[in-house]
Amino acid sequence: MFQIDVKSRKPIYEQIVDYFKELIISGAMKKDEKAPSVRELAKELTINPNTIQKAYRELENRGFFYSITGVGSFVSGLHEEEIRPSKLNEMRTAFMSALKELLYYGCPHDEIFSMLEDCGLKLTADQRKSDQRMSQNKGTEPQEGRGER
Amino acid sequence: MIEIKNVNKYFDGFKVLDNMNMKVEKGSIYGLVGVNGSGKTTLLKHLTGVFKPDSGEITIEGEPVFDNPKVKSEVAYIIDDLLCLGLRNLEEWGKYYSSIYPQWNGERFSELIKELGLNPKNNLSKFSKGMKKQAAFALAMSTCPKLLVLDEPLDGLDPLVRRKVTKHIVDDVAEREMTVVISSHNLREIESLCDTVGIISEGNMQIEKEMDELKSDVCKIQAVFKTEPDLSGLNVLVREKRGSVDLMIIRGDIEATEDYLRQFDPLVLDILPLSLEEVFIYEAGGENDEFSKLLF
Numbered sequence: 322m323f324q325i326d327v328k329s330r331k332p333i334y335e336q337i338v339d340y341f342k343e344l345i346i347s348g349a350m351k352k353d354e355k356a357p358s359v360r361e362l363a364k365e366l367t368i369n370p371n372t373i374q375k376a377y378r379e380l381e382n383r384g385f386f387y388s389i390t391g392v393g394s395f396v397s398g399l400h401e402e403e404i405r406p407s408k409l410n411e412m413r414t415a416f417m418s419a420l421k422e423l424l425y426y427g428c429p430h431d432e433i434f435s436m437l438e439d440c441g442l443k444l445t446a447d448q449r450k451s452d453q454r455m456s457q458n459k460g461t462e463p464q465e466g467r468g469e470r
Numbered sequence: 471m472i473e474i475k476n477v478n479k480y481f482d483g484f485k486v487l488d489n490m491n492m493k494v495e496k497g498s499i500y501g502l503v504g505v506n507g508s509g510k511t512t513l514l515k516h517l518t519g520v521f522k523p524d525s526g527e528i529t530i531e532g533e534p535v536f537d538n539p540k541v542k543s544e545v546a547y548i549i550d551d552l553l554c555l556g557l558r559n560l561e562e563w564g565k566y567y568s569s570i571y572p573q574w575n576g577e578r579f580s581e582l583i584k585e586l587g588l589n590p591k592n593n594l595s596k597f598s599k600g601m602k603k604q605a606a607f608a609l610a611m612s613t614c615p616k617l618l619v620l621d622e623p624l625d626g627l628d629p630l631v632r633r634k635v636t637k638h639i640v641d642d643v644a645e646r647e648m649t650v651v652i653s654s655h656n657l658r659e660i661e662s663l664c665d666t667v668g669i670i671s672e673g674n675m676q677i678e679k680e681m682d683e684l685k686s687d688v689c690k691i692q693a694v695f696k697t698e699p700d701l702s703g704l705n706v707l708v709r710e711k712r713g714s715v716d717l718m719i720i721r722g723d724i725e726a727t728e729d730y731l732r733q734f735d736p737l738v739l740d741i742l743p744l745s746l747e748e749v750f751i752y753e754a755g756g757e758n759d760e761f762s763k764l765l766f
Binding site: 325327328330331332333334359360363364367368369370371372375410411414 | 497498499633636637640641643644645658661662663664665681682685686728729732739742743744745
């Protein structure tokens with residue numbers, strides 16, 4: 322079971338939401354799998370049951386869980402979460418700052434591209450070529466990072 | 471579950487509770503915080519029917535508390551010390567409690583004191599301060615209360631015992647929808663355990679909110695802007711510049727604040743929700759210079 326970080330500024334219910342989201346996205350929790358009951362989880366984590374209830378409601382609202390009255394909560398299978406623009410911005414910022422840091426420390430562009438490909442991104446030959454051009458006039462930000470947004 | 475309406479209380483002409491209002495939902499874990507002398511203990515003593523209010527109304531599930539044995543038999547109150555009623559050891563306390571609390575669970579009592587490592591035959595005067603607190607906790611939990619009131623209960627317990635105690639409290643909230651009211655100065659603990667918080671000051675309820683709502687109302691921002699941003703669209707409570715870094719406390723929706731600041735294309739933008747401790751310092755300490763000093 323996962324560990325709640327009570328020192329984190331992130332609300333506990335959000336930590337629970339993120340945890341289940343991760344399990345579902347990674348495939349560790351399958352469609353129609355039953356989530357632990359609020360009581361079980363409350364006892365296990367020593368967390369206020371109302372907080373867990375709130376997290377479950379949130380997961381339901383975002384379409385990760387569905388509930389059957391009197392039975393429990395279940396994974397509703399992977400489907401697109403309605404992504405808020407601010408969430409997207411947050412991820413972009415995180416991506417950009419990591420990318421900038423990688424470039425600052427001199428990570429070869431090729432490596433960055435193969436990392437992108439490892440994540441399942443298909444780069445066209447043209448994009449690859451423009452990368453080589455970029456590597457030659459060093460120091461500028463790779464435009465591909467933006468292209469992928 | 472619990473409703474306190476317009477309660478006033480004077481002690482020798484000194485106003486301790488000043489038009490106090492409080493509302494606690496059934497099955498909720500409610501954290502009561504306030505500076506020393508703000509009236510927390512007095513409020514809890516009203517809530518448990520120890521004190522009679524000068525005016526106003528206190529009800530638990532619609533029934534008045536004061537002089538009402540039926541309601542009081544379902545309320546457990548843990549104060550700082552275990553009262554000495556001429557009972558020598560926990561065995562005697564257990565017998566005494568079983569005679570006044572109809573829901574008394576002797577089996578649970580034995581299990582709890584065993585788990586906490588307390589000897590029921592030992593003389594209570596030989597118990598340490600922490601052991602007395604644990605004894606009081608074991609007694610309170612064994613009455614299977616609908617409402618558990620804890621006045622600075624966990625302060626002074628070691629981390630291991632604290633965990634055990636918290637676990638039992640959470641268990642009962644999950645299993646029986648027990649309602650809990652806790653007063654404490656350990657804001658971290660309140661933050662991690664409670665779903666609702668009441669901040670009182672000078673005998674009056676200042677803020678009563680859901681924990682997450684309270685924390686998401688105000689945020690702390692660290693940013694670096696290339697040019698001076700126009701902040702007129704935001705409710706900036708405190709702003710301080712440290713070199714090129716802008717430190718700000720802003721009231722308002724976090725996402726909206728972020729979207730607003732993004733339009734100025736900041737080089738760095740970190741948005742952090744406030745911790746309960748920071749909210750408390752702000753709300754209890756008022757708007758002063760100390761506030762920003764304490765926060766950063």
